[in-house]
Amino acid sequence: MSSWYGVRCLFQLGPDAPGAGSYEERVTLWRAASPDEAIALAEAEAAEYAAALTDVSDLGLVQAYALPEPPGHGAEVFSLIRDSPLAAEEYLDQFFDTGGRAAAASGVIGRSGAAAGNSSRPSFVSLRTG
Numbered sequence: 001m002s003s004w005y006g007v008r009c010l011f012q013l014g015p016d017a018p019g020a021g022s023y024e025e026r027v028t029l030w031r032a033a034s035p036d037e038a039i040a041l042a043e044a045e046a047a048e049y050a051a052a053l054t055d056v057s058d059l060g061l062v063q064a065y066a067l068p069e070p071p072g073h074g075a076e077v078f079s080l081i082r083d084s085p086l087a088a089e090e091y092l093d094q095f096f097d098t099g100g101r102a103a104a105a106s107g108v109i110g111r112s113g114a115a116a117g118n119s120s121r122p123s124f125v126s127l128r129t130g
Helices: 035-052 088-095
Strands: 003-013 022-032 056-066 126-128
Touching: 003 035, 022 035, 035 056
Parallel strands: none
Antiparallel strands: 003 022, 003 056, 056 126
């Protein structure tokens, strides 16, 4: 039986690419029999994606997340739970408020704000780095 997976890959945009010195995180959606199969599919797509762009490197970071239910309107496709001793504002500064983000589409694509923790959320099922 197959399941749905959100797979995150990380890319570096080189000196000849728009946003030089920038990094792109992409989450793609895959239906696969296992996390390893989803990762293999995403790795192949990531290589094609990087090859099709000018001076973009696939950094080999691949994280698969098993969706808790089939995708649909408002479905969660990616979740990362990271333990940290940092207070909320310090955590946001360390991992998110780094500035210089480039949007893939026009308009606001995200926002930050304090959220209550939820220990019942599923975590990553597989991780592979280059």
